[in-house]
Amino acid sequence: xxxxxxxxxLAAFLGFGTFLGLVNLAVGLLSAAWLAVQxxxxxxxxxxxxxxxxxxxxxxxxxxxxxxxxxDAAE
Numbered sequence: 593x594x595x596x597x598x599x600x601x602l603a604a605f606l607g608f609g610t611f612l613g614l615v616n617l618a619v620g621l622l623s624a625a626w627l628a629v630q631x632x633x634x635x636x637x638x639x640x641x642x643x644x645x646x647x648x649x650x651x652x653x654x655x656x657x658x659x660x661x662x663x664d665a666a667e
Contacts, residue, residue: 596611603614 600611
């Protein structure tokens, strides 16, 4: 009995049709876990950084407001 046939029997016992069905499930679970890690990183780290950059930009713009030149100075 080979390793692949043993895994196929185990997969059939667990309710999967074939070895490829088990592999497909494993890949799906790993993909879902990777997506969850990416989403956590975005929410936990990227969003606060975006807010902080926006606040810094707003403070800089408020600290150094631009003033339009008088219109009659060109005449």
